[in-house]
Amino acid sequence: MLKTHTCGELRPEQAGQEVVLAGWVNRRRDQGGLIFIDLRDRWGVTQVVVDRDSAPEAHSVADQARGEFVLQVKGIVRIRPEGSANPDLPTGAIDVSASEIKILNNAKTPPFYINDDERLEREGLDESIRMKHRYLDLRRQKMQKNIVLRHKTIKFIRDYLDQQNFVEVETPILFKTTPEGARDFLVPSRLQPGKFYALPQSPQQLKQMLMVAGFEKYFQVARCFRDEDLRGQRQPEFTQLDMEISFVEREDVMELNEKLMTQLVETVAPEKTIMHKPFPRILYKDAMEQYGTDRPDIRYDLRAIDVSEIAGESGFSVFVKNVQAGQPVKCIRAPKMAGELSGTQLRKVASELEDIAKKAGAKGLAYMALPLEEDAEVKGPIGKFFTVDQKLALFEAVGAEPGDLLLFMSDKREVVYSVTEALRPMLASQLGLLDPNTLGFCWVIDFPEFMWNEDEKRWDPSQHMFTMPIEEDLHLLDTDPGAARGSQYDMVCNGHEVAGGSIRIHDREIQKKIFPLIGLEMDHAMEQFGHILEAFEYGVPPHGGIAWGLDRVVALLAAEPNIREVIAFPKTQTGADAMAGAPSPAEPGQLAELGIKLDLPEDDE
C-alpha cells in the first residue's frame, strides 16, 4: 500500500507516529516558509504541514503542488499548537509534519469546484458540465457520500434478506418483451438476423419462473430498462430491489418489507425519523378521496374533506348544481394560512392557488378565510352564500380554527382528485410542513384490479396481468370487473411510490379469465406468454412479491430531489451519456452483420 492511514482517521492518540498518507490536494495554503496542504481521500481530510527549514526538499515539492494533484506524504503526526486546532475537521486536532512528499500525479485545473460543495450548492452548476466530467463530480464529498449510502443500502438489504433465507438469482439482460406497458429497448440478434432481444423492464416473469422452480424466497438487485422519456425521477436504466416469495399472503410480504425498510432506515440513515410505525394502511379509494392520489404524502394533513352535503344546501349555485349532478364539493383546510393577511394579500394568495387549481383542470377555486377574531365576518367571495348555521356546520366538518384558509373544490370526481393532488404539496411547502428528515411511510392497498381504458374500450390491469384479485372479489371478474380489487400493495413515502407488488395469480384458470378482459386474444397470449402458462401447468406454489424503486429509496434517504444524484453514471434527459458520448452511430460493418439498414429522416446521419 502506498499509504499507512486514511486521511480521515488520525487523532491525537497517534501523535509521534510516522505515517504515510496518499490522496488529492484539497487545498493548499502557501505562507512562504510554511505550506499547508489539506490532503483528501474518501475518508476525510488531513492537514499536512511543510516547513522549509526542517524539510527543504519536501517544501520545494509542496511548492509545486496544486489543487487535485495526487500526493504521497510521509511525516510525523503532531498535535497542533495551542489555538490552531480546527474543530470543523474530525482530524483537526492534529496535523502531519511532512518529511517527504512525492507527486504521484499532477492535475489540470478542474472545470468546477471539487473541494467546495457549499459553493456549488449556493451558486449552482450547469449539470452538463458535471455530467461531462462525472469522474470529477463523483470526487466531491457529497457525491461520495451519496454513492456510499447507496452501497450501504444495498449491502444492508443483501445481508438482511440472506439472513431471512432468500437467495439472490441473476436473471438475463437479453430477454424477451415483458408484459409491462413501457416501450422496450431492443437489441438485434446477429446469430438470428432480423430478430431482437428486449432488455427487461423488470424481472417479473423470470421471478415467477423461479417460484415455479421452487426457490421460494428470491431477490435480486436488478437493473431494469424502459425506453420512455426521462424525468427527474426516471432514468432509462434503473435499479429495482426485486423480490418474490412462495406460500405467502399479502400480509406476509408487507410485514417483511416494512421490517426491512424500517431497519434499513434506522441503520443507514439514523438521522431520519419514521413518522408512523407500523406504517398506516390506506385504502386506494380513501387515498384518492382524501389525497387525490394513490401515493399520498402523509407528512402533513391537508386532506380533502367531503362537504357536499352542506355545500349542496348553500346558496352558491355552482356547488348546488354540481351536487345535484352527483359531483362532490370538497374542502382543504390550510391551517393559519389566512392569518393576518390583508384583503389584498389574501386575494393574491387565493389567486395563486387558483392558478394551480386551474392548471390541474379546475374551473376555479373558491375560498373562505376565517378571521382571527371570533366575531368577525368570514372573508372571501362565497361566504355570503352560506347561512350562519351552514358555516358553523362547515367549520365543524373540517375542524376549522380562526385564521384558517378553507379552499373549496367542486367538479367531476377525477378533476377534484387532480386538483387535490396539485394543491396539497403546494400548500404544504408554503406552510413549511415538508421536513426532508421525516419519512412518512404508508401502504396503499385494495387497488382496483382493472382501470377502464376509454381509448381502447377495454380494461387495463392497474398493476399487471399477473396480479391476483382479492379472494372475495373473484366472482366479480364475470359480473363487474371494474369493482374487483387486486391484491396489490404499494409502499409510499413522502409522496413517492417506493415499492409496489402483489400476490400473483398461480391458478391457470383465473389467468385465462384475465386475458380477454384486458383485450388479449388467447392465441396471442399463448404466443407472448405461452412459456408462463405452460410453466403454470407444473405445480405452481401460491406466491407474491414486490419491487422497490431502489434509486428512489436511496434518493429519499440521501434527501436528494433527483435520482441522478444517487446514480454514479446517469443519463441526461435525452438519454445520453455526456461523458462517453453514448449513444453513438454504429459502424457500417456492424450494421451489415446484423442485417440492419438505417432509414432515417432527411437531416440525420
Added chain:
RNA sequence: GGGGGCGUGGUGUAGCGGUUUAACAUGCCACCCUGUCAAGGUGGAGAUCGCGGGUUCGAAUCCCGUCGCUCCCGCCA
C-alpha cells in the same frame, strides 16, 4: 410529440440596441509572507457572449432556426 426555463472568461453571475477596450465574484498564474484552514497582500493572464441565419448605420442585447442542459404535460408504475 407538446409547453416553460437556461446558455456571456475555467465556474457562478451582471450587462438586454450605441463611451463595452464586455463588468463583478471566485478560480487560475507570478511574486511576498512560518500557524493557515473560504488564509492574507500585490500584480497578471483569461470571453470573437452555444451555433447558424436575419433585422439594423450598429447586435451579447431584437427576430427566426438549430444544438445542449433542465423542469413539466403526454408517455412511463
